[in-house]
Amino acid sequence: MNSETRKLEEHLQFVRAHSPYFAEAWRDVWPEGAPCPGVAALPVTDHASYWAANSAEDNRLLTAPHEEGIVFKSGGTTGNPKFSFFSNEDWREFCGVFGRGMRHLGLQPGERVANLFYGGQLYASLLFFGRSLEESGVGIHYPLAGFVPPEELINTMIQFQIHTLAGAPTTILHFLPELIRAGRDRIELRRVLFAGESMYPDQIAAIQAVYPDCQVQSVGIAGVDFGEIGWCDESCAPGEHYVFDESVVLEILDEENRPIEEAGVPGAIHVTNFRRRLMPIVRYAVGDKGMWLEPVAGKPRRFQLLGRTEKGARVGPMTLYLEDFQAILSRLAAETGHVGFQLVIDHMEQRDRCVLRIAVAQPDAMPAALADTIREAIYAERHMFPDLVRDNLIHPLDIEWVEPHTLLRNPRTGKLRRLVDRRFDA
Incomplete structure (x- = not known):
């Protein structure tokens, strides 16, 4: 066992012993007292339960009381903020x-x-x-x-x-x-x-x-909620980075959460940080798609970013989450009568643009005032959105009423693509 593998295993044992959330989440695959099964045997972290456990009071995620360090807000909405906790050492x-x-x-x-x-x-x-x-x-x-x-x-x-x-x-x-x-x-x-x-x-x-x-x-690539991921040097083309091997296990997973090891095959980036002790990050989906650019033997291994996954979208410097759009549209379901929605992100005139496509039976019959109501509700939840529009840093939110059959779907599975990121299209 090399030193990095030993550090990873020791860290996972620490998390299993001290984080109530992960002890419960791993109970079926890692019973108490059993040896560490390895990071690949652990379940992918569920975002909803993870952030629900990471509350300001009665926190079940942290491995110890937060008695020194720093706290940041890492996205979320007015009604559902997300906080990241660091000890001074972390x-x-x-x-x-x-x-x-x-x-x-x-x-x-x-x-x-x-x-x-x-x-x-x-x-x-x-x-x-x-x-x-x-x-x-x-x-x-x-x-x-x-x-x-x-x-x-x-x-x-x-x-x-x-x-x-x-x-x-x-x-x-x-x-x-x-x-x-x-x-x-x-x-x-x-x-x-x-x-x-x-x-x-x-x-x-x-x-x-x-x-x-x-x-x-x-x-480089980092996020306050999931930590460091990749660094780059002057040889890297746009979007290319090397993994921070000294602190991170980076996995690229397919739609069934199976690891992708071969180069050139896109998947969702998941990260495990084995140095972050207070607020553990284990098999956490960062919201980006990527692919390996080098064989598995390469250390540090180089990868390419390929836009956002379907959990959320980075629009300018702001992160939008599909669950927040879902909640707002659910509140207005009686007025809209919608049967589905889709976010489309593109880039024009040096700024990002977000289009909310809402599927209804009769798009031409939908009143313009209802689109304004939805837009204002989203702006009220994400105050940063109208601020960025006002400063001309991103485009205003566009809302399109569309027929259900026009929503884009995965051609292989037929599943609805809740988020379509066109910014990386060739």
Whole structure:
């Protein structure tokens, strides 16, 4: 047994002994007192029960009382927020591992980096990127945040000769016209580091049309709810990353939750983090599709992101969950009489767009006011949605009334595709 396998097994034993939620979830496959059956023998974590157990009071997921550390909000809605709990040690490990991965980006000693991620209101990205950059041991951190007034960003970049911006793609594109107005003789953008959402070819082209030599790079893949997943270096094509083998077991599973080991076959990404102790992450579906790019023997192994799975969608820097749309439409079922729905995500004019397709018997008879009611209900649950629309970072929510037979289905199984992500279509 190598050291990584031993660490994984020890971690699973710790989780089995100290997390009431996982002790119950694993009871059938791992009875108390029995040896560890291995991570692949454990069930895939059910999101609904996992987050229900991870409550602010009477928490059944955590392995110990939360007496020191930090708490973040990791999505959810007004009525059903999701929180991520870290001990101080878990937070140090998270940022430390990710920071070591950032060393592969080619950052130079003394490189000045403006941090345009968001913080406050229990949002993690500003703090996480800053701490990770410090842990990387390279670069100088300027924590300006994504809500910085444009003139302050421009003045700070000029005063300190900052040539690197880090932030969500929508934030970087939001500030690009201001950089252009300031003039290339005053601001020279040499590197953009992005995270939180994909950077699409039209967005990269818009940056490089103004700054042809600017490198546009993914910081890496991580989420406050599931931790670190992948790092990249200058050889990685868009969407390509290497697994954080020192802390993570990454699995790509098919529709029957069977592991996919061969390269080039898409599946759903699941992660087990064997360093995160307080709030365990075991066989957790992160919501992204991916595929291996290298044989199983490769270490660290390289993989490709392929858009979102059907659990939720990343629209700009915001995550939308199908269960929340389902709940809202269920409340309005008497008015809509709908028999199904589908979310379609695409990308146009350098911004993401979400289309809610609602299947009804007579689409042409549906009143426009009802679509407005549904839109406002969704905006009320996800306050970030109208804020991003107002700031011109994403398109407004489109609602389409359609006939049931027009909803897209899986051609092999005939199952309804609840989420259709067209942003990665060739």
